[in-house]
Amino acid sequence: MSAANELTSIQRDDLRTVAAMIIPASDEYEVPGADDPAIQADMLATFGRDTAMVRAALDHLARLAGRPLAELDTARRDAVAQEFRATGGVAAATLVRVVLQCYYRDDRVLRSLGLELRAPFPKGYTLEHGDWSLLDPVKARPAKLRGAP
């Protein structure tokens, strides 16, 4: 069974809503929100070992909200979110982490951050050697390794 099928329709709606609360879309930075369909699809497809924790977090969220999160007014929703983060423990932290790890690998987001759309390997990155004369004061300072009898 895929992770998507392990969440109820209401849980998927709540996930989308809370994801948008964590990271809303921004015209200024030209990035989607974490409720973007492609990012949501990435989450649902890759919960993997986090599925149980995410479900527990969503269950906790539902208990706090008492109804689908999207149906709450803004003030109530913010209050529920604060309570969720304060009392949700490892499960809430896992849900937030899943949102963040899928968001910050989306092509549009990485492009906005000026990052290349690729895995580190095999191209790698170039690193400047830097100015080794910075070490001169260390070399000039009297210092002695502690001896041992």
Next chain:
Amino acid sequence: MNDPVDVLIIGAGASGAAVAWSLAETKMHILCLDQGGWMKPSEYPSTGRDWEAKFYGDWSTSPNVRGRPEDYPINDDNSPIKVVNFNGVGGSTVMYTAHWPRLHPSDFKAKTLDGVADDWPIDYDTLVPFFEENDRMMGVSGLSGDPLSPLTHPPMPPQPLGLSGPLIGKAMNKLGWHWWPSDTTVATMDYEGRARCINLGHCTPACAQGAKASTDITYWPQAIRAGVELKTNCRVREILTDEHGMASGVVYYDKDGVEQFQPAEVVIIACNGVGTPRLLLNSVSGRFPNGLANSSGLVGKNLMFHPYAQIYGYVKEPTDSNRAPPTCLWSKEFYDTDLSRGFVRGYGIQFVRGAGPVFEAVASEQKGILPWGADHHRVFRKLHGHRLGVSAICEDLPEEHNRVTLDPVLKDSHGIPAPRIDYTISENSWKMMEHGLARGREILEVAGATDICTNSPIPWGGWHLLGTARMGTDPACSVVNEWGRSHDVKNLFIVDGSVFVTSGGVNPTSTIQAIALYVADQMKQRLANLFD
């Protein structure tokens, strides 16, 4: 039953590989059993776009999170520092930062110099030839001449300073404090068949380039060419003994889960400071009712971790983020005892260059400095690519109540009792950590950092597993003698971090491997009367 072997090594990690390679020249029949398999670099995290996410799952540093078939669970609920390790050919050298300091000469004489803990039965000079040999085998980069570290001769130049290094160096110079390029086992040029570092950045959970030294690509190919046999996916349950109290071999489960007996003339344990006491405590018999080699009662006791006090902040200038090996510089400014600081002994500092976008987002959200909502994007852009970190590696002194025992309930996938950790951070270590945080804050503030955060201790920082089968000359106060042989069982040797008497304030792998080579050398010199 399997054919008997001359030497059976348990564990193919840092020390097991080194001792296997060194003993190979004897042309004895040497067999190593490892509970894991060979690594596949093509599957390492940095080969995929989801490289950072893997750190939270299949490539977590915690065996309890990772849960691969070759991992065994560890009950560390009663410890503020959780055990991290890696199981497989190469062991935790597959998953480490490659930071490569040595213990200092003074670390071997803590009792004589500072009146605490115990002196080692060997000294630094004894290990020098083995440090040198190991540096050549593992392939070390660095800059010789550090005035506050033991003299080394790295065969490769140091890692570039990059963007983060000068920011740290300038801050340290303003403070008048020592800093130096770290010795690391990251190849900065092509070396012995390994390609040079191309700055994949995600060094800790394995190096797809093969630039970071792990024993699956350094010692093992040479050991196997020299005739050592390595059987993978074989988990040892216990060591058996004969009517004379000598080790007769081991019981293990092969890759198909079938119980096997492997007889051996000599058994060498190389399972790290948790796995080794676990195995000894699981090897109970009528003659050894409290576990093998445990007449002193010290097997599993005196566990030392190195509590890490980590502090980091964010500067206006760009840092290296994930585009460089995470560690490149160290400081020994506060390494030696100065009682005016309020504690005895000291700590090394390792500087951290930065973090990738996912790690930055997750860590900063947890710390409460990255908000939810509309301001998230602005704040993230201020944080990402601007992080500088300082970690104090605090010397942990041996205390018997810090220990590894067998959990009465928890078992691994073969039904073998799992280890349980009971550990508290001492008052001396807390003071040291507070001092490290205060000095780290000074460094970061001089560098212009803001939004300063701390992790003290780093909860998932139990990398260094030391002291649980300590060496010494007195059988009442130690588990192995000064050349690694069990006091109780004359054909049983231990070569991993368990034998450490004190921990120093540096990453221990270089010293662990030097000790393994030293023990192998002692064995070779004593082959005619090894069991006397």
